[in-house]
Amino acid sequence: MSISLPGPTLGVVGGGQLARMLSEAAAPLGVDVVVLDPTPDCPAAPVVRDQIVAAFDDADGIHELASRVDALTFEIELADPEALAAAAAEHDVPVHPDPGTLETIQDKLVQAEALADAGIPEPxxxxxxxxxxxxxxxxxxxxxxxxxxxxxxxxxxxxxxxxxxxxxxxxxxxxxxxxxxxFVDFEREIAVMGVKGADGETRTYPPTETVHRDEILRESVSPARADDAVLDRAEAVAEDVLAFLDGRGAYGIELFETRDGDVLVNEIAPRPHNSGHWTIEGARTSQFENHVRAVLGWPLGPTDLVAPAVTANLLGDVSDPTPATLRGVESVLAAPDADLHWYGKAEARPLRKMGHLTVTASDETADLPADRDALLSRARALRDGTTFRRE
CATH class of the missing domain: 3.30.1490.20 (ATP-grasp fold, A domain)
Known part of the structure; x- marks a missing residue:
């Protein structure tokens, strides 16, 4: 394959924070992005070439998107797989992951039955x-x-x-x-970001421990604080999931570590995922850059850990919708080991994901559980020092 810059234009169904970070990763590669999203001036709008304002399943909008780009992808499961497949065929542009994979993932029962048929462990x-x-x-x-x-x-x-x-x-x-x-009596929840590239190439990022409360991801700890045998099993299960799925791109593979050390699949996201945000600072190539590379059929970047990292989500800590103004940011900006990501949403709502911060260790040798415990405490303290409330 011959690659030259400036590169192709990528079309993305969905213009939320994932598309925003995807576009930020695409720009240094010389790749422009056009998004389709029903919200005018969506979060990705400031960093993309253009936005088509249309519903995620709007067939006409998806056809217009396909007519303006060299490849198609999506950052939300609400995209219409039939419309994606039809638009890709009519305009002769590839779409990844495969719309058939999206259709399987969209139905939790169909997804579970397909995993069972493939012999992949699940509850x-x-x-x-x-x-x-x-x-x-x-x-x-x-x-x-x-x-x-x-x-x-x-x-x-x-x-x-x-x-x-x-x-x-x-x-x-x-x-x-x-x-x-x-119900799974689990020791912890783990996620593995996996990537499928051209010619069947697959790569996985180190397993991440995900900390949820009220079904919302609050923090991720990378690498996960689990035994080596569990981490190896998690990567092996993730590889089996990647083999089962069709189409190139990044996949978020959410797992349970049971009390007896087994690993079970919880859910799969056929796109970059919140549990992989740590890869922006903590891995050699972020999940977003690798998704762009994979969808375009370019060589994948290395997924090696650069340093242990903890990500804390900045959630709407308000009781009612309110204009989004995050206060206390100076403490995060002053921290030499922290990086801040703002999603550009105009309105804060209760528990809405508004941004995240990532705290990284000084080097990859700081990988003992105690070090990650300290990183987690620091990330929580920095996060808790910010608020969307008017004091």
């Missing part, structure tokens, strides 16, 4: 569509995570059910067509 599950079905699953499994089959991602559309009496309310909350997954 027990059953399809449910009635109150009685949820009640039986909760009784049989001793508690379940009820997941909406469609429309949910990054924890959205998930409702825990420990008491069968809560079945009706939980089923209504997820929209009535769901999958019930056995």
């Amino acid at each position: 027990e599950f059953v399809a449910v569509a009635t109150q009685g079905g949820v009640e039986r699953a909760a009784q049989e499994f001793g508690g379940v995570m009820l997941k909406a089959r469609k429309g949910g991602y990054d924890g959205r559309g998930n409702v825990p059910v420990t008491d069968p009496a809560d079945a009706a309310d939980a089923l209504a909350a997820v929209g009535g067509d769901a999958m019930a997954e056995r």
Whole structure:
């Protein structure tokens, strides 16, 4: 393959923070980005060549996007796989990951069944569509995570059910067509960012420990504070997932480490993922740059760890929507070991992801759990020193 600069133009369905960081990674490679997003002046708008204002599943908008670019991708699972495939074929541009993969991922039950057929370990599950079905699953499994089959991602559309009496309310909350997954007694949650490139090349980043509260990712710790055997198993499972998926690009592979050291797949995101934001400062090549490289069929960059890193999300700490003004930023900017990322959203909402900060160790030798504990404490302190509230 011959590559010259300036490079091609990449079209992205979705213009949120992932597209913003994707565009920031694409610019040094000489790659321009055009996004499609329904929100005028979306978060990615300041750093892309242009924005098409249209819904994520708007076929006409996706066709217009395809007519203006050299390759297509997406940063949100709400993209329409049929429209992507049709637009790519009509305008003779590649689209990655494969729309078929997106279609599989969009339906939690279809995803789980496909993983089971491929022999990839995951929690027990059953399809449910009635109150009685949820009640039986909760009784049989001793508690379940009820997941909406469609429309949910990054924890959205998930409702825990420990008491069968809560079945009706939980089923209504997820929209009535769901999958019930056995609760996993996990030691920790882990995520592996994997990348599929041209000619079947795959690479994985070191496993990350993800810390959630109320189904929202709060912090990530890289590398994960787990035994080497667990980390090796997590990477092996991630490689199996990459082999199972079709299409080039970065994939967020969310996993459970069980109490007895097994590794189970939780969910898969066919795109860059919040759990991989640490790679911007903590890895040789970020997940965003490697996604651009992969989609374009360019050689992948190394995924080696540069230094242990902890990322803390900056979430809306307000009770009602309010214009987004983050206060206390000076403490983060003054920290020599911290990097700040602002997502450009105009409105702060309760627990909305508004940005993140990453604290990195001085070198890759600082890899003992105690060092990562200290990094986590420091990241939390810097994060907690900021607020969207008016004091």
